[in-house]
Amino acid sequence: MGTTNTQGRLKVAKNTDAETMIVATNLTKTYGDFKAVDGINFTVRKGESFGLLGPNGAGKSTTMKMIAATSQRNGGDLLILGKDPNKSGPEIRAHLGVVPQQDNLDRELKVWENLMIYGRYFGLSRKFLKGKIEELLEFAQLVEKRNSKTEELSGGMKRRLTIARGLVNEPEILMLDEPTTGLDPQARHILWDRLFRLKELGVTLVITTHYMDEAEQLCDRLMVMDKGKIMAEGSPSELIKKYSSKEVLEVRFGSDNNATVAEQIAGIGERLEILPDRILVYAENGEKALEEIVKKGLHPVTSLVRRSSLEDVFLRLTGRTLVD
Amino acid sequence: MSLNVSTENKMTWTGAKTIVDPQRGIRRGAFYVAENRIRTMLKWWPAIIAFGLGNPTLYLLSIGIGVGSLVDKSLGANAIDHVSYLTFLAPALLATAGIQGAMDEVTWPTLEGFVWDRTFFSMNSTAISGKQIANGVMLAAMARCVLQVFMYELCLLAFGAITVQSIPILLLVSSSAGLGFASIMLAFSASIKDDDNMFALVGRFIITPMFMFSGTFYPITSMPIYLQWIAWISPQWHATNLGRALSYGMPIEPWLLIIHWSVFLIMALIGFNWAHRVFERRLSA
Structure with missing residues (x-):
């Protein structure tokens, strides 16, 4: 928590075009032996819509509480609106908007x-x-x-x-912790529309979510979190480009057969992901990949070609799906 | 309600840096919390007035006059402290009103703020600190306490149990007892995870014995010595004794006066200190 460090970063912040709202360096929060947030680094600039994407227990809410200046960090540095929340909590909170999960x-x-x-x-x-x-x-x-x-x-x-x-x-910053969790689709869309309007007003948004569609809709930039760490960072399209193929072919051969079929179709597409109920084939061209499978004499019960999403990015990075 | 995009909202936006002075919240946070609590209380004002006046009236009719005439009949008029039984009873009833009034406004609202509605967390997401929330809740509770005692005094005055001159000092004594006891209860309530039965236990095993064994209905010297300790640790007794001494001049050792006031002060100091710590810890968890 050295002050020289802090000042060093402030200088960096001034060099960027837009005003820096949040700077986290090696930010850490532990509860006993449990590291809820494990040394993460990120920056949020004015007017940006920044997302924290990850499953339950990834450390998103803990990170949010630290940014909201209600929970104190145990390690690293954090600057919000140029101030240290461990010292100037009330001053910072006076200029924040908080929408808690509950x-x-x-x-x-x-x-x-x-x-x-x-x-x-x-x-x-x-x-x-x-x-x-x-x-x-x-x-x-x-x-x-x-x-x-x-x-x-x-x-x-x-x-x-x-x-x-x-x-x-x-x-100056509106923080939304899982803004649409538990809402029906229509209510979610109304809410997204409202939040989009805020973005247009130039309000800096920090959003946590475990819905990839929400992250894709609302966030200019995301960090994908898991087990208190950042797995990747970038815009939704950047992340998809970097960690996934253009298209995904989803094929189902029945729950008992997926594993054995997967061995036979290895080599088709760039990569395979075997889930309990289906196999995902990552490929530039999904239809072509399907043709290749059929050529091998295999006939999936169902097949679907779609574009890659953040869900695939998350699966690639953690080996798990986002919701459950 | 449709996705009506055309209803363009003309939201003005100057920005928090211009419109919010952080120092205001930092200086006056407790008052803003009290303002909210009083706003909520005012929703119940008919109930507050009805209980505030109805309760003492019924009580005075049944115990004060009913039991009082029995006491005066069997012991002779003005047998205790050379005053009527009703006058003897009055400071004790006021102490109860003060303690109860303050307590009601720190226990349930605190549980509501931490557990049911979690409103303390929303207060704490502004410049307001945990300490200020505790102070604000107490401030509103004291407003209620003073009002409740005052309404009780009006009833006592109507029944001829107290004099107009004794109103301010009895108000001060009873509210001080309320402050002392409620600050401990504030901290205690903030420590409860989610079990509201705790208050029923407190009512049965602390409040009721305190009321029964604190010299409310008879001097504590009429009790066996092994029960008198209950009175010594009870703010109810300290307020009752002090009230009797300062209103109708019950004889009392001067050092006891200091003890009585000190008990309220010490309870308040312990309670506030404890409450501040629990509030801060619970809000930042």
Whole structure:
């Protein structure tokens, strides 16, 4: 935690085009013997939409809590908005917006009151908040719900209200911890639309997710995390290009046969991934790969050619799928 | 609700750096927390008033006057401390009101803040610290405590149990007892993981005995010595004794006056210190 180090990095930060919002160097968080976050490095610049992708227990939420300046790191350096959260937690938090994984709205208060009290915590005047609340209700599409109690809201509405609440202080960075987990597809799409709008406003977003489609939709840049470490970093397309082929052929031969068939089709495509229920063939041309398989006299029960996704990147990097 | 993209929102955006002064939250955080707590309490104001006035009225009618006439009949009028039984009882009832009023507003809200709604975590994601949340909850609890004691005093005054002149000092004594006890309860509540039955246990094994054995209904000297220790460690007794001395002039050793006030102070110091540590630790876990 040397100060010289910190200052050295500040100089580097100034050299980049955009303002640096977060700099983590060898960031570490341990609980007893367990290393929840194990020496990770990353930088987030102003206006960027930065994603932390990984399965449950990867260390995403712990990283988020450290960035939110509520959980103290045990090792390495962290600068948020140019300040050290271990020393200037309240100053940093005053300029952040936080959307936690678990909604923590006040159930005894109405929708508009939730926005009001949260704004008051930042010391914002009631006069300012009156106008702000109207904007936020509009943004969260909750205008008609302003006088409802929060328990009357659907999951998606609660989530939107929590996001609106996180925007009440016009934060420098908005942090969203699994913003759409547990929502139905329609609610997710409404939420993505809202978040995209924030991106257009130039709000810096830090998002954790274990949904690859969400990461692809929302993030300019991602880091893939597993077991407290960073497995890869880059834009979604960069990561796919680097760690996967252009296309993927998914073939099913029945759960009992996949392993034996895999031996016979080895060499087709660039790489094979054998899952319990199917075999993934990574190839530049999926249709061609399928032809080759059929030529060998093998007939899959089902076959599907698709483009590579972040799911494939994750599988390649960790040998596991993202959800479960 | 559709994906209506055309409803262009005119969100103004100046940025937190301009609109939020971190020092405001750092200086006044506890007041913002108290503001929220009081806003929530006000939703229940009819209940607060009804209980605040109804409870003492019923109590005074049944115990004060009913039991009081029995006591006065069997012992002769003004047998205890040369005052009516109702006057003797009044400081004890006020102490109970103070302790109960403050306690109600630190126990459930703290469990709600940490476990049920997790609202303390949302407060802590702003500039407000754990310490300030603890202080803010206590501040609101004391507002409720003072109000509750004051309403009780109005009833006592109507029944002729206290004089107008004794209102401020009895208010101070009872609220101090409330502060002392509630700060310990604040820390205790913050330490509970998720079990709300703890409060039922506290009620049965701490609050009720405290009420019964603290010289509420009779001087503790009427109790056998092996039960008197309950009174000595009970803020209820310290407040009752102090209230009797300072309102109708029950004779009391001067050193005991210091002890009584010190008990409240020490409880508050221990409670706050403990609460601050638990709040900070739990929020940063």
